[in-house]
Amino acid sequence: MTDIYIYLIIALLPLTACMVIFQVNPYHALVIRGILGGVAAMLYAILGAADVALTEALVGTMLAITLYAIAVRSAMVMRVGVLTEELKQVDENILNEGKAQQLFSQLMTDLQKVFRQYHMRIELISYKDMDDLDRALVEQEIHTTCIRQAPLEQDDRDQAEIQPYQTKTRIKRLYNIMKNELSSSETILTYFNVANPEEKHS
Amino acid sequence: MNLIAMNFIMIAMILTLLIPIVEACKDNNIWQKMLALSSISTKTSIMILVVSVLRDDWMIGVVAVIILSVGNAGFMLIAHVMKRMRNI
Structure with missing residues (x-):
């Protein structure tokens, strides 16, 4: 695989993951978790795993954020x-x-x-x-x-x-x-x- | 020729994707972060679409279309939960 852009996209994943880790506000961390989900879905799709990408986008990003937002809201x-x-x-x-x-x-x-x-x-x-x-x-x-x-x-x-x-x-x-x-x-x-x-x- | 053009287009798109990522990183308002999230989500689906067209791979293309269309409904849901959180 000689395409340089794939390496750049792979590099985006740890970048956004670090953003989630270093965020202290739980609500902001949830939104950044959505960004991580979007980047991960793109990476999976470009590497050829279309089914994993679809699951990451629908469940990992949408459902997880909504459920966690409700959980954080009730807990804190x-x-x-x-x-x-x-x-x-x-x-x-x-x-x-x-x-x-x-x-x-x-x-x-x-x-x-x-x-x-x-x-x-x-x-x-x-x-x-x-x-x-x-x-x-x-x-x-x-x-x-x-x-x-x-x-x-x-x-x-x-x-x-x-x-x-x-x-x-x-x-x-x-x-x-x-x-x-x-x-x-x-x-x-x-x-x-x-x-x-x-x-x-x- | 096709490969070089694809590389250039994708690198330009990745650089564009970095703009909302930086914005999400430094801005403290939660609605700015939601804007950055929706911007990134749309951009990534368009990137998947471009790759699918250039590779002539329909399976990836269908995934991109589904993410692009269902994603907006999900953001509306998240935005409503966030709005309720601020009100009470």
């Missing part, structure tokens, strides 16, 4: 449980600009900013009351709860307004990330060990 999420009335108040907040509700939106924006570095999303799930929220945390439906701390006394009101929210998580890794990188003073972080509820850090 932090589910935050909040009370239903909290969410309702945030909706009303657009109308009357309450200060406490602004803190809640600010907290969620900060959380999103922190977890975007780890390519994770925040998903808010609302529960009717505190019992439902605690049960969901213990039964591992949600990763984190975010509740408003009840004002202790009238005198402590000023202090309570500084840190009105309590964020409790049952995943040690999420707790470490939030402790290190969440700079906002709007919340108190707590780690909740589901296996051993007695052990608590704050």
Whole structure:
């Protein structure tokens, strides 16, 4: 085989494979995996394996990327449980600009900013009351709860307004990330060990 | 003569293929990467078609046509999954 272009096309395959390996963002890596699939299909077709090329293009590129995109989307999420009335108040907040509700939106924006570095999303799930929220945390439906701390006394009101929210998580890794990188003073972080509820850090 | 012309055409096409590969490598926006992906996919199918015509090999040609026509439907599907991911 004296055709020089075949060697060039073969060289494209490790090039795109290295691009997949060195990509850190999972979504971008999926798209580049599609590029690798296209180049591989071309190489197989030009080397004469038409059936392998067809399978690589249809299954390897289309089906694999779509399934992996759904898998990555479902896996890389932090589910935050909040009370239903909290969410309702945030909706009303657009109308009357309450200060406490602004803190809640600010907290969620900060959380999103922190977890975007780890390519994770925040998903808010609302529960009717505190019992439902605690049960969901213990039964591992949600990763984190975010509740408003009840004002202790009238005198402590000023202090309570500084840190009105309590964020409790049952995943040690999420707790470490939030402790290190969440700079906002709007919340108190707590780690909740589901296996051993007695052990608590704050 | 035919062989030399084929080599030249293919090398030119490979150089063109490098443009979207570089673009996919350096750009950080996911939609730019999707554009590069669809560009590369179309380019590779056209390259397979050219090779099949020059070699007079119909089996490869049919594969190229199938990749070219089914590929666009697949990209639409992937783009919709990505769009849903950003919205929520």
